[in-house]
Amino acid sequence: MTAMESVGEFRFECGESVDDLRLAYEAYGEFDGDNAVLVCHALTGSQHVSNAPRSEDHEPVTGENDDTGDEDNAVDGAATTGVQTAGQARAWWDDVVGPGKAIDTTEYYVVCVNVPGSCYGSSGPPTEGPDDGPWGTEFPPVTVGDWTRAQRRLLDRLGVGRLHAVVGGSVGGMNALDWAKRYPDDVRRVAAVATAGRLDTQCLSLDAIARRAITTDPDWNGGDYYGADRPNPDDGLAQARRLGHVMYLSKASMGRKFGRRAAGRGAFDDAPADPTGRFFPYREVESYLDYNADSFTTRFDANSYLYLTRAMDEYDLAAGYGSDAEALAAFEGELLALSFTGDWHFTVEQSRALADAAGDVDVPTAHHVVDSDHGHDAFLVEPESVGPPLRDFLRDGVDGRAIRDEGEDDDPDGSGIHSGGPDRAPVHASLFPG
Amino acid sequence: MTAMESVGEFRFECGESVDDLRLAYEAYGEFDGDNAVLVCHALTGSQHVSNAPRSEDHEPVTGENDDTGDEDNAVDGAATTGVQTAGQARAWWDDVVGPGKAIDTTEYYVVCVNVPGSCYGSSGPPTEGPDDGPWGTEFPPVTVGDWTRAQRRLLDRLGVGRLHAVVGGSVGGMNALDWAKRYPDDVRRVAAVATAGRLDTQCLSLDAIARRAITTDPDWNGGDYYGADRPNPDDGLAQARRLGHVMYLSKASMGRKFGRRAAGRGAFDDAPADPTGRFFPYREVESYLDYNADSFTTRFDANSYLYLTRAMDEYDLAAGYGSDAEALAAFEGELLALSFTGDWHFTVEQSRALADAAGDVDVPTAHHVVDSDHGHDAFLVEPESVGPPLRDFLRDGVDGRAIRDEGEDDDPDGSGIHSGGPDRAPVHASLFPG
Structure with missing residues (x-):
């Protein structure tokens, strides 16, 4: 809760301020002074990362979980356009975070914070503003850096100083990187x-x-x-979400899932008033996008x-530093970059550039590439690919057994074809003794 | 004109009919009985393919050309929401079609027809319908097949039986393929x-x-x-056009052209009322999209x-046949498939599948792949890549000198890495003697 x-x-x-920033969060497991893991959610995600038992050191503010399924990458449940909605959500990484799972809540104290500007309880446009009503667009523009600073503030209140790790996917991964840049002494592993x-x-x-x-x-x-009284x-929001889904999938996964098939009876049928619809079919892929877009507008x-x-x-990691490498130069921890071959929203090449930059300033780094055609969604829908390297990274850093740095083996299949990856020597000494 | x-x-x-289908077209060069080339325009293109001298055998119906520049892939000029607008347009392939150019109007009789359903003069939603006013959505839904059939009808009126070639890009390429499927005896080269x-x-x-x-x-x-009196x-149309532009460009070309730069003074500044715009910049790429989208709505x-x-x-080439190969089996001519490595709207893989299908039913075929990061726009903005293979294809078929079928050389760089292309033997005997 x-x-x-x-x-x-x-x-x-x-430069703008709020008098009292409120943060909605969930915490799982028990803090032992050195085992805190901050998980950063993606764009439309929430603090509800797992169905694991919550830590007992705080009072719940909302009621029952609403764990109705949602086939997409985000959360659902409560309507969120009211004021102060601490929206419940499907646990978006329940296959990865929980007792005995990759991010093991019997071992780590896991905290996930709804980012300021969002709508799952933390201060943002739909929450109560100073003038007796929701902030709306008077809420200050937020940055990923603001998220990081707000998380730092919350962790201070929870008594967490140095974090064992920060883990995040998609824009949550930018949030994780921002920790390495902004609080380089505070995180052991990103x-x-x-x-x-x-x-x-x-x-x-x-x-x-x-x-x-x-x-x-x-x-x-x-x-x-x-x-x-207002609609x-x-x-507009549904259109935005449709575009989002196209960005989260890949050409291959869309083709495999939907092809060019017409939607059958029983499909979500809020088909648009397209004049040519009297002759041409409503397709399965449209039905998928429309269904998910519609559901998104309710949450x-x-x-x-x-x-x-x-x-x-x-967000620009290099901002204020001139390069990604300089931005990461003070980072005292280790970095795992995890990317997916079918992801065109955040590409393997971008992850590689990130890992190279970190390596250039001697941050112990691994770039683990997962072969997948799931597109960007892969980090949410392939726990079997994501879990093992994360688990081993939390335990052993970049030397973790399940981590395969693409720089380690330039000729993975013996074909004589080099991967194009960096020849980054694996680092065998963690800066932080286990 | x-x-x-x-x-x-x-x-x-x-199944729906119109009493009198009107077609707007342009024709260049002189018909000698065996030199007709039909050029098929793309989605938002027009009949105005070239600034070459027009054939003298028809009366112009519109006035001056409006050749104001337009950096995108389509046409501009006349407002098109009126009735019966024979919109003028930038000549969209003037670098490829004209005297002495790849599609040489001193050699070929080149015809380009505005497709039914469009808005550059041919019958479509904005043209006069039967009920004293524009058709609007009462206009029958159109298919690529309707375009082909309408073009056939027009060519009959112009006295053109068999075509030397049909050339088309993007959905105009589907139109060209449809000729090979629908009128397999009528085209020498597609x-x-x-x-x-x-x-x-x-x-x-x-x-x-x-x-x-x-x-x-x-x-x-x-x-x-x-x-x-109506807006x-x-x-909506501008949004559609913005999406179109993203589809026409590539990740690489967008990055190269615009990066993440903020738009400077003098940029097109119809910036949206984004509440966070008070802190975050309006970017060059947005300015590009907004400018072009705005211009598109006027034409x-x-x-x-x-x-x-x-x-x-x-459009589905295989429709009615079960496969692309069967759809092309009766085609008596030769096929050139031209694709571009940076095009994600119509991919190299799709072109290869097309060429393979044609090859399977013994259509003399070449698949010429252009290395380009211009995305789908490449076929419009790289006349130097497109022109030579087209010129030689019109002259000599798939054996044309500038045509490099990817099937001809399985190891183009001698690296031992096979291209994955088909091992399609070049065909040295055209079915149509020169």
Whole structure:
């Protein structure tokens, strides 16, 4: 169950402040002084990372879990456009985080914090603002750096100083990288999963188009749509979500799942009023996108979507340093970059560049590439690929047994074809004794 | 200058008919009985393929050319939401078609027809319907097959029986392939450029999202927005166009052109009312997309966009035959498939599958792969890559000197790595004596 913590006045990187930043979080396992693992959620994720037993040191603020299934990569459950909604959600990494799982909650004290700007309980556009009503677009713009600083603040309140590890996927991976940059002494191990030092131009474009879909929906109304008497900008938010799903899948996985098949009876049938629809079919892939988009509008806030995609778009690991390598130069821990061959949202090449940069400044680093055609979703839907390297990284750092740094073996299949990866020598001495 | 021809009552594949299908077309060069080349335009293209001198055998119906530049792959010029607009356009393949160019208008009689359903003069949603006003969504749904049949009808009127060649790019390439399938005796050479036998699931999805953007724009009004007193669904059409541009470019070309740079002063500045815009920049890539999207809304009709993307999405070369190979089995001519390594809209793999299918039924075929990072736009912006193989194909068929069939050399760089291409033996005897 989600807990809430007020961390007091908070000044965002944009210069604006809130009087009392409230953070919704979940914690699992018992803290022993040296076993804290911060898990950072993805764009539309929540603090509800696992169904593992929660730590007993805080009061729950919400009721029952709502673990209805959701086939996509995010959370569902509570409507979120009200004020102060500590939305419940499907545990988005339950196959990876829990007792006996890769991130073992009987061994580690696992904390996951809903990021500021989101809509699962932490302060953000849909939560109560200073003027007797939701913040709406008066909420300060947030950055990934703000998320990191807010998490640092919360962990201080929880009595957690140095973290054993920070693990995050997608923009949560940027959040994890930001820890290595911002608090280089505070983290022993950073696992950056399906992420990059910055978004590429193509993804920036698609995010900008998604935001346009929201802001051109008349129901968005300049961001002022809260209250029972006003419609939410569902058309716009649904469009944004459709685009998101295309970004999360791959050409191969979409082809395999849906092909060009027409949707049969019983398909989600909110088919658009396309005039040519009287002759042409509604396809399975449209039905998938429409169903998930519709479901998304019941659990996510349109303004939060604007805020969080902006945070993702603007993140640049090198900012303030000139290069990724310099940004990571002070990092005292080890880095695992985990990437997926079918991921075009955050590519293998981007992960490789990240690992190379870290290696250049002698951060013990491994780049583990998973062969997968699941696209970006792979980090959520392939726990069997993600779990073992994460488990071994938490235990043994980059020398973990299940970790295969692409730099270790330049000719993996003996074909004489080199992988193109760096020739990064594995580092056998962790800076942090086990 | 565009000419118009009425081709009489026309029954579309959907079963609906129009009393008098009107076709806008341009023709260049002189017909000598055996030198006709049909060029098929892409989704938002027009009949205005070249600035070459027009044939003198028809009366122009529009005035001056408007050759203002347009950096994208399509045409611009006339507003198109009026009735019967024979829109002028930038000559979209002027570097390829013209006197002394690859498709040499001093040698060939080149015809390009605006496809039914479009908005550059041929019958379509914005043209006058039977009920004293534009057709709007009462216009019959169109298919690529309808385009082919309409072109056949027009060529009959022009006295052209057998074509020397049909050349088309993108969905125009599907149109070209449809000629080989539908009129297998009527074409000597088919050049299918940056195309495929069918769209893949990812592109189907993006097209469906683009259509949703239009149909959820309140100004679309069920397709009834014609007339000076009604606003066009510009927001929706602009969104569709933004998505289109992302599909036409590649990750590499977008990164190279725009990176993550903020747009400077003087950038197109119809920046959306994004609340976080007060802190985060408007980027060059957004400016590019917004500028082009805005310009697109002045020259293209939203209903036509719905109709034409549907035609593209639904095209399936194998339809009615069971496989691409069977669909091409009766084709008496030669096939050139031209693809571009950076194109993710119509991929090299799709072109290869097409060439393999044709080869399987003994159609003399070459698959020429251009190494390019320009994405799908390459077929428009790299005349130096596209021109020579087209020129030689028109002259000498698949044995043309500049054509390099990827099947000819399985180990192009001597590395021992096979390309994965078919081992298609070049065919040295054309079925059609020169």
